[in-house]
Amino acid sequence: MKGTKISQHVFRGILATICVCSLIFFTGTPSLAGPEVVKIGNIIPLSGPSASVGQQGKQAREMAVEEINAAGGIKSLGGAKLEMLYADSESKPEKGVAEAERFINTEGVHVLTGCWNSAVTYPTTAVAERYGIPFVVPVSVADKITEQGFKTVFRIAAKDSWWTRDQFAFLADMEKEFNTKVKKLAFVYENGDWGKGFAGQWKELAKKGGYEVVLDEPYPSTATDLSPVVQKIRRAKPDVLMLVSNAADAILLTNTLAEYKVKLKAIIASGGGHADPSFLKAAGKNARYIFDIVEWETDVNKPGAKEANAKYKAKYGENLTGEAVDAYLATYVLKDALERAGSLDPAKIREALATTNLRSGPGMIVGYSAVEFDKTGQNEHAALVIVQINDIGSGMERITVWPKEARRAGYTPVFPMP
Template identity: 40%
Template sequence: MAIRRLGVMRLARLAAACSLLVAGASAMAQDAVKIGCVLPLSGGSAAVGNQTRVGILAAINQINAAGGIKSMGGAKLQAVFGDSQSKADVGVSETERLIQRENVSVMCGSFNSAVTFPATEVAERNKTPWIVVGAVKDEITERNFKYVFRVNNKATYDAREQLDAMDLLAKETGKEVKRIAMLYEGGDWGRSHAANIRKFAGERKMELVFDEALPAHQVDLTSQLLKIRASKPDALILALYTPDQLLFTRQFTEQRLDLPYGVHSVGGGMEDPSLYEVIKPAAVAYYFVQEDWQIDMLDVNKDPLLHEADAFSKKELGYGMSAYVAQGMTSAYVIKDALERAASADREKLRESIAATDITSGPALFTGYQRIKFDENGQNTFAHGVISQNLEGKRRAVWPSENRASDTKPVWPVPSWSAR
């Protein structure tokens, strides 16, 4: 009898131990995977930073609602945000906080190249993978880093696309750009873009007749606009964040400066929906914008997840999808894909999984890419933008020609102010 009671007690203890193991495994499966995101949530780039934040949250909501990371027992994703304020030192300190105190598994951000460049150094030192969102400075992925990956274009790609679009329109009409002016913000992004434009324009035998960086906190562009007028360019290339772009657009319209082949913005403020909320459509008529996503994607892609994100964006921001919302979504879905394959939130395993990424379908491609695959430097070599033109109050894709809708007819050259 005693032996029988001993056996029963052992079985009871074994059952209890098994129950604890099952409960522990269940608890582990439910542990959230923390994603650290440094973005400009206040300051001059706050509108863009908050759009990116909404895109990240939209994707995380969708991923969690669909069952989380299935290879990790349904683990949910949790975004932990840090506000860079568009300042490099703040971005660095927020990166350190998220990695060391919040113990995030992976980082993303941070739009401004001047912030992203030093912040990714912190991630590299701490062996924490970082998915770059928005920042295009070439050198970000040219330092032999092992933990830094960029899904979107780098500055070289942006500059080449702007001039490729001019070449395409010249080929279609026989009317080519020969003289270019360039105005850009004075930080890492603007100067990097300007350097690439100089290189590619020189290769195409285009003459650069005006080339100037804006000082910080500029409040009047009259001097720059007068110099642009005097240089008589065929086209003007801009690389300006939202505040400077807004100032430029207002004063450019007031001066009614005629440019035969228009204004060509490399994203920046001209991709920011908040800018269009405070200016008249006529002020940006015929503008060309190098977009970081397929601007008419909602018209051509009927994926319910895309339209669900558009509705979420309208609820959170007051307007729908933008390049920055789309880029935020892409970063979260790239991380989700890597977590599924790694089946672990361990930073080193996750780094290896991100390096092996090869995505050819699904929500990660809502930006308009056909593929996401990183080279040895961590750059997605399949990244590309789309050049739009503002036609009848709507930005329509005009380059590459494969992205142009059959009813889109580029206007080249653009009408003078007196003819509008």
């Protein structure tokens, strides 16, 4: 009995394979005759906890594809159009892996992109590597994604450890620009994974930069009174205070620092609570002159940034975000590579991506100046943007100050704080 069941199974399997193969054969042939289409498989979170970020990424991709196709597609491929296929990862690693398999085996995509959640991107890039399909990662911050020794992975945005790297690069640039020496640093951070991770990297960077760390203070994010911490900062007399805070504590800390009249040359925050939309309102005047690090800000001084943002806002009713800009740029990086590859062979596309050197064009509205991939596939020019909170006549706002070429026209950062 058992034996017949298995053979029945096998037989059915063979039958199904033949059916599928003939289907592919019959439907596959005519498309070769028509104009070529570049199939791009996008695996992003369209539902679940990161759905809103995934949606931003999808909208930005669609806007870029519309522009590219309207401008005549990929010219070296006879005007081939880009065709975007979307799969919902639901922020789940296993879903990302399954969708990558499906895209490669059933849909026959030429390129993959995604997946925003580092936990999804990490295993999914392994699938692409196995099949030799190029995988463009607009943004997924975990360092390890480009440290697997893979040949087909290309990441546009900065990785995790570059946030702290850029905070120190910014500090060094400010010291030079304003001829002010900074010696003593204080690190104050929420005592979770995030804060501790940043602080660990800060300590190393401080040692390398020859700074003296006068205070290293984790605090619970649920604290209802931060004056003891502020008293400690006041006693340590640092030049620069570096912070990692969630929302409620960022507001409390900012207000308490102002109450205790702590004299500092600068405060450098790490996004999170300081980037929360209600932070500016709740901290008000006390937030003035704080520096904060972000992926992108709507006022970056790059040609086309304002127009792209206006177009995006008209289409989708919201401002471009860092995630959206990375996805937008990634689509243009792909277009550039396809143009140079002149072929749909994944190996050729990979070669073209590896030799990318994009310095201008509609996609280059990011804060940094170029896209060039190093051996690991990481965009070596990727950098973050630093903003200063200030009121220059239209209320407290976030003004891009660093990198210098992205600085808002006509604005001089206030450093040190008066």
